[in-house]
Amino acid sequence: MDQISQSPMYVAVVDDEVDLVYLFKDAVSQIDGIEVFAFSDPNLALEHFRLNPQNYRVVVSDYRMPGMNGIQMFEKMKVINSGVIRILISAFEIEDNVFRNCQCVDKFLQKPTPMVNLIDEVERGLKAIQFQEAKIDNI
Numbered sequence: 001m002d003q004i005s006q007s008p009m010y011v012a013v014v015d016d017e018v019d020l021v022y023l024f025k026d027a028v029s030q031i032d033g034i035e036v037f038a039f040s041d042p043n044l045a046l047e048h049f050r051l052n053p054q055n056y057r058v059v060v061s062d063y064r065m066p067g068m069n070g071i072q073m074f075e076k077m078k079v080i081n082s083g084v085i086r087i088l089i090s091a092f093e094i095e096d097n098v099f100r101n102c103q104c105v106d107k108f109l110q111k112p113t114p115m116v117n118l119i120d121e122v123e124r125g126l127k128a129i130q131f132q133e134a135k136i137d138n139i
Contacts, residue, residue, distance in 0.1 A: 009034045010055040011122060014045040014073065015062040015089075024060060027115040028122050042068040046076055053081040058125040060118065063090035074104040083132065085125030089113060 011034050015021040018040050025038040034057070039045035042065050049056055059077060061070035074086045086104055091111035107121050 008055050009057050009126065010037060010052060011035070011058045011060070011126075012037045012039060012045050012049065012056065013060045014039045014042055014065070014070070016040055016042075016065040017062070020062075023115070024118060027119055028060070030119060031123055031126070034126065041065075042070070042073045046073055049077050049084075050080060053084075056081060056084050057129045058085045058087065058122050060087045060089060060122065063088055063092060071102050071104060075102055078104045083129065085129060087118075087121055087125065089118070 011028055011031075013021055013024040013028060013036065015024065021038045021040050025036050028034075029036045037045075037048060039048070042061070045059070045061070046068075049059070056077075059074070061073060063070045070088050070090070074088070077084060077086065085106050087107045087109060088105045089109040089111055093110075106125065109117060109121065
C-alpha cells in the first residue's frame with residue numbers, strides 16, 4: 001500500500017515470452033508493498049492499466065511483441081497516466097531516436113539483464129513516484 005494515498009501500488013511486467021514474464025514477476029515481487037501483475041499480451045496489460053490507472057506506479061515491458069510493441073503500449077499508457085514510470089527491456093538494440101520521438105520510456109534495460117538490476121530500477125521508479133506524490137501532498 002502507498003502510505004500517502006493508501007491505494008495499492010501496482011507494477012506490471014509485460015513480455016510475450018511466458019517464461020520471462022514470470023521470471024520478471026518473481027524477481028520484482030521481492031519488493032515490499034507492491035502488487036505485481038504479469039501479462040504475456042500487451043493488449044491485456046493495457047486494458048488492466050486502463051481499469052486501474054491510479055494504482056499503477058511502474059510498468060516494465062519488452063519491446064518486440066505481437067500486435068503492439070512496448071513503445072506503442074507505453075504511448076497509450078502515457079495518455080492515461082503520464083506519471084507512471086515506464087521501463088523498456090529488449091534483447092535488440094533500439095535507436096536513440098525511437099526514445100526521443102516518443103518520450104514515453106523512462107529507462108531502457110538490455111536483455112539479458114541481471115534480475116538485481118531490474119529490481120533496482122523498479123525500486124528507483126517507485127521511490128521517484130512516492131517522492132512526487134509527497135511533494136504534491138505538501139503543496
